[in-house]
Amino acid sequence: xxxxxxxxxxxxxxxxxxxxxxxxxxxxxxxxxxxxxxxxxxxxxxxxxxxxxxxxxxxxxxxxxxxxxxxxxxxxxxxxxxxxxxxxxxxxxxxxxxxxxxxxxxxxxxxxxxxxxxxxxxxxxxxxxxxxxxxxxxxxxxxxxxxxxxxxxxxxxxxxxxxxxxxxxxxxxxxxxxxxxxxxxxxxxxxxxxxxxxxxxxxxxxxxxxxxxxxxxxxxxxxxxxxxxxxxxxxxxxxxxxxxxxxxxxxxxxxxxxxxxxxx
Numbered sequence: 201x202x203x204x205x206x207x208x209x210x211x212x213x214x215x216x217x218x219x220x221x222x223x224x225x226x227x228x229x230x231x232x233x234x235x236x237x238x239x240x241x242x243x244x245x246x247x248x249x250x251x252x253x254x255x256x257x258x259x260x261x262x263x264x265x266x267x268x269x270x271x272x273x274x275x276x277x278x279x280x281x282x283x284x285x286x287x288x289x290x291x292x293x294x295x296x297x298x299x300x301x302x303x304x305x306x307x308x309x310x311x312x313x314x315x316x317x318x319x320x321x322x323x324x325x326x327x328x329x330x331x332x333x334x335x336x337x338x339x340x341x342x343x344x345x346x347x348x349x350x351x352x353x354x355x356x357x358x359x360x361x362x363x364x365x366x367x368x369x370x371x372x373x374x375x376x377x378x379x380x381x382x383x384x385x386x387x388x389x390x391x392x393x394x395x396x397x398x399x400x401x402x403x404x405x406x407x408x409x410x411x412x413x414x415x416x417x418x419x420x421x422x423x424x425x426x427x428x429x430x431x432x433x434x435x436x437x438x439x440x441x442x443x444x445x446x447x448x449x450x451x452x453x454x455x456x457x458x459x460x461x462x463x464x
Contacts, residue, residue: 206372207413209287209343218267218290221407222306224449226270229314236442238455239270239311242364242397245437245457246274247318254434255393255459257359261285263342263349263384264366267294269308269332271364271397273315276332277323279360285342285350287370292339299333344370344380349387357389364397368415369405377415378425385429390464394431395457398422400438402452419456431460 225232231239249255260279262272265286272282286292297305312325323331342349344367361384371377388394400422402414419438426433436458444451 205413207369207411209370212288212412213290215410216288216290216412217407217410218288218294219306222267222294224407226268226306226308226311228310232449234442234447234449235452236439238439238441240314241437241439241455242457243270243274243311243315244318246271246395247315249395249435249457249459250274250278251319255360255395257389257392259283259358260360260362261355261358261387263344263361263363263387264370265291265295266366267291267306268364269295269298270311270315271362272332272336273308273312273328274319275360275362276328276335277319280335282332282336283355283358284336284339287341287343292341295336295339299336299339301333344383345376347383347386349383355387357387358392359389360393360395361385361388362395365399368398368402368417369412371415372413373415374417374421377417378428381425381429385431385462388462390462392462394426394460394462396460397455397457399441399450399452400454400456402450405450405452406448414450414452422456422458426458426460430463432463433458433460435459 259281261283265284284295316325340350340353367380371380400418403416404411404414439455441452441454
């Protein structure tokens with residue numbers, strides 16, 4: 201990606217329409233139809249990861265949550281304390297509206313009920329959404345390019361870091377990405393787990409008529425970066441993306457989800 205085409209944080213603050221983003225990509229359990237079945241792929245894999253018992257603990261930080269709750273609607277069944285983070289003010293506002301159950305908050309019921317089905321309907325949608333509201337303890341500003349991504353807040357390292365489609369949007373080049381992984385890793389305990397969802401070989405995604413940049417990289421680059429930061433990758437699943445010729449919303453080649461353990 202040419203650095204001149206990178207979408208800076210200030211552009212997100214001014215032009216990123218959080219509600220349109222949600223309506224485009226998260227209005228139904230199938231997500232955006234042009235982008236294939238990637239949402240089902242991510243949610244099913246998250247459930248399998250957590251239910252396997254390989255990721256354990258009490259505290260979880262979600263890095264670059266955006267205005268999204270789908271990943272946390274899965275995680276809340278296994279982690280009692282969740283910290284939500286994002287750079288963009290409007291994204292954090294969407295999350296806060298939902299936690300307060302404001303009348304104009306985004307409706308997550310379609311995806312929430314689908315998650316309940318994946319989990320075998322062990323809890324109802326009503327029970328799940330109340331559990332998540334109780335378990336989100338803080339909603340914080342986050343800048344992954346900072347050595348303390350949550351500055352000026354300092355938190356003790358947690359048991360699990362989760363991040364979905366964040367770093368590739370926040371980083372203008374591969375060196376910035378390497379540093380971002382190093383920065384967020386400081387928030388994770390030794391022995392803790394990183395759960396990452398990433399798009400491979402993507403250069404952009406659309407929100408309404410505005411194009412936002414994405415850092416182009418492949419699985420080999422991501423593996424190398426995680427190894428450099430003292431992670432052992434335990435599980436990787438990849439789903440091919442849709443036909444780029446017919447997908448007007450983005451140009452990702454494939455979607456990856458992985459679990460890695462930070463070494464002691």
